[in-house]
Amino acid sequence: MNTIYKRRSIRKYTSEPVSEKVLKEIIKAGMNAPSAGNQQPWHFIIINERKLLDEITKIHPYSQMLHEAQVAVLVCGDLDFEKHKGYWVQDCSAATENMLLEIVDQGLGGVWLGVYPRKDRVEGIRKLLGVPENVIPFSLVAIGYPAEKKEPKNEFREERIKYNYWR
Numbered sequence: 680m681n682t683i684y685k686r687r688s689i690r691k692y693t694s695e696p697v698s699e700k701v702l703k704e705i706i707k708a709g710m711n712a713p714s715a716g717n718q719q720p721w722h723f724i725i726i727n728e729r730k731l732l733d734e735i736t737k738i739h740p741y742s743q744m745l746h747e748a749q750v751a752v753l754v755c756g757d758l759d760f761e762k763h764k765g766y767w768v769q770d771c772s773a774a775t776e777n778m779l780l781e782i783v784d785q786g787l788g789g790v791w792l793g794v795y796p797r798k799d800r801v802e803g804i805r806k807l808l809g810v811p812e813n814v815i816p817f818s819l820v821a822i823g824y825p826a827e828k829k830e831p832k833n834e835f836r837e838e839r840i841k842y843n844y845w846r
């Protein structure tokens with residue numbers, strides 16, 4: 680079945696480790712996302728130290744699954760790479776979604792944890808990981824082999840579609 684519909688937020692994981700090779704494939708998918716003027720303003724921080732994953736749960740109130748996750752990837756936007764001002768958020772969103780789809784194709788489970796624009800999360804994670812000022816922690820993707828199963832999505836809503844005009 681199409682990866683898009685199979686993708687669900689998976690928040691329970693087994694203790695099976697995620698290999699470096701698979702992580703690189705996931706990040707490669709992120710790096711192949713579309714970006715404004717192909718500016719690719721992103722960096723990816725692989726977080727696999729248990730101490731750091733546990734620390735993030737104290738900064739981010741909805742990240743308790745990180746206690747179980749084998750690894751998380753922090754997607755960051757680098758303002759110095761911006762050719763088209765303000766688009767970094769959309770670029771990093773596209774990268775995050777691409778990663779989530781690759782996670783499904785790799786037989787893993789993941790969930791998008793929103794960081795930006797919540798100032799406390801951005802600054803807390805910046806301090807914890809030593810992220811420089813021109814780089815903004817944008818999203819965290821928790822990753823692990825799934826220990827829960829969810830039904831594919833079916834969210835089509837005809838009433839949200841309009842033709843040509845708002846009417």
Ligand SMILES: Cc1cc2nc3c(=O)[nH]c(=O)nc-3n(C[C@H](O)[C@H](O)[C@H](O)COP(=O)(O)O)c2cc1C
Binds near residue numbers: 686687832
């Ligand atoms: C911008 C954004 C921020 C999110 N932040 C969190 C979060 O902090 N914690 C969490 O458990 N899920 C988070 N999610 C996942 C959503 O809760 C989830 O995508 C939504 O409920 C739909 O479920 P599904 O992903 O299984 O389709 C976030 C998703 C997005 C797109």
